[in-house]
Amino acid sequence: MTHEPAQRQSREWTLSDCGEWIAVPGAGDDKYSRGVLGVVTGSDEYPGAAVLGVEAATRTGVGMVRYVGDDVPSRLVLERRPETVTAVGRVQAWLIGSGMDAAHRDPANAARLRAALADGVPCVVDAGALDLIAEEHAPVVITPHYRELARVLAGDAARASGGGAGAPSAEKIAADARGWARRAADATGATVLLKGHVTHVCAPxxxxxxxxxxxxxxxxxxxxxxxxxxxxxxxxxxTHADRIAAEGHDALAALAATAAALHGAAGARASAARAGGPIAALDVAEHVATVVGDVLSAA
Incomplete structure (x- = not known):
């Protein structure tokens, strides 16, 4: 699990690589053909995650967001983004797990998360849904930080051997983040976006x-x-469900790298708007559309 084959390389991804992976609607598109994202995030304890995820998705460019969640985050999402649809229906991808706690998952949210994973469409799995990735039925991108990846790999080791022996600590992952992103992709069968000062993305x-x-x-x-x-x-x-169906994890990795690049650039934009000062997460989400426009103009 620790060996890194010599033929597997690494590369850097910048904003100049992103243009190919941003969908631009045409005159014949409607809200459905532009892509519908299903979202199961947030909870009554952590409702802000739902608001931030829906806001960022809307600013990135998607035809519709369907939010399925608890009453408190549902209300806050609609107050911030009234165009959000809260009725269940067909989607092209899911975002699940942000702002949820697997240790305190109630039956309603457990059912929502499992239904999303069983839907057969590409899925972003974060935070409080990472323990469920073994149940996926479609291409998955997981988005852990170091501590979350340590828990994912401990769970994988436990399933493989009946115990968590040999799983790395968060500190060990931080010391070799690139290597552990690669190992995690191979171990889980998911595309991994390992968050950090440098984000590392790897497909199996x-x-x-x-x-x-x-x-x-x-x-x-x-x-x-x-x-x-x-x-x-x-x-x-x-917005790229068809390309994911054709190219699988190669497309997922490119899209994950694009998301990380747009996110970083939006953070830089938000800070620049405050003379280089501190920012909040909502500032980042609000600047995504401008960064997308910059990328498309350059392309």
């Missing part, structure tokens, strides 16, 4: 893609920043 059996978020990246280490990243990635998956 694939190269590692490094996304450097720039000198202002420290301001992105703020509550809710990962929830916004999940919304960006969910929107990209929903």
């Amino acid at each position: 059996g694939g190269e590692v893609i490094d996304v450097c978020t720039g000198p202002d990246a420290g301001w992105l280490a703020t509550a809710g920043s990962g929830d916004a990243l999940g919304g960006i990635l969910g929107a990209l998956l929903a």
